[in-house]
Amino acid sequence: MVNNADETIGSNLAKLRGNVSQQELGEMMRGRGFKWSQATVWEIERGKRPLRLAEANEVLSLLKRRPEELTAFLSSEQEASIRTHIDAIERARDTLEMAMDDYDALMHGLAELADELIRHERMADVSTSRWAQVSHLLENERLLDWFQDPSRVKKYESGWWDIVNDPKDIMKQAETAHEIKANSPRV
Structure with a gap:
């Protein structure tokens, strides 16, 4: 006998398992000591077999x-859909935060490297096209300050934006360094 609660639970199981196939879930449950197979998952998802608490x-x-x-197993279809979306958004946010941390560290490293080359008058060692990329990256990032939340900014004593005062100046300095190098007598 099929009842409405079993159908709801089964439908929600299908949503909760996401990209995990019925076959995979059956095998995983068998590995934990349950007598499950793909057919068991199918029966539960169709509401033809109840899902036990354990x-x-x-x-x-x-x-x-x-x-x-x-309780997600007992939720209405609409609530389960919202829960699925919220879970996906939370996972995406976590991934984005990790990527932003990596991105911030890389931008900070790029700014420090650029500053070091500028201070040691080694700009001519890098092509002007590469300096254009550095300048473009650092300048565009100034436009993304709105994306930086206060907790992220506090992670560094000074952000990459504090290291290089004006990214537009990088290109001017690089061009000047290359002109000096081109006009210098070769040794």
Whole structure:
């Protein structure tokens, strides 16, 4: 006998498993001691077999979900859809934050390297086209200051934007350094 709650739970299981196939979930559950197969997952998702509490807890663990998400199995289809979107957004935000941390560190390193070359009058060692890229990156990043939140800015004593005063000046300095190098007698 099929009941509405089993259908809801089954439909939500299909959403919660995301990219994990029915076959994979069946094998993972079998690896944890449950007598599951792809057919078991199919029956649960169609509401033809109830999902037991112990099984639900194990499914959540296998899908790297929090135990408090157990209620997700009982949620309406709309609530489950919203929960799925919220989870995806949170994962994307975490990935973005890690990428921003990497990006900030790389921009900081680029600015320090550019500053070091400028201070040691070694700009001519780098092509003007490369300096154009450096200048372009650093200048464009000034436009993205709005994306920097206060907690990110506090991670560095000074941000990369404090290292190079005006990225537009980099190109002028690079061109001057290359002119001096071109006009210098070769040794």
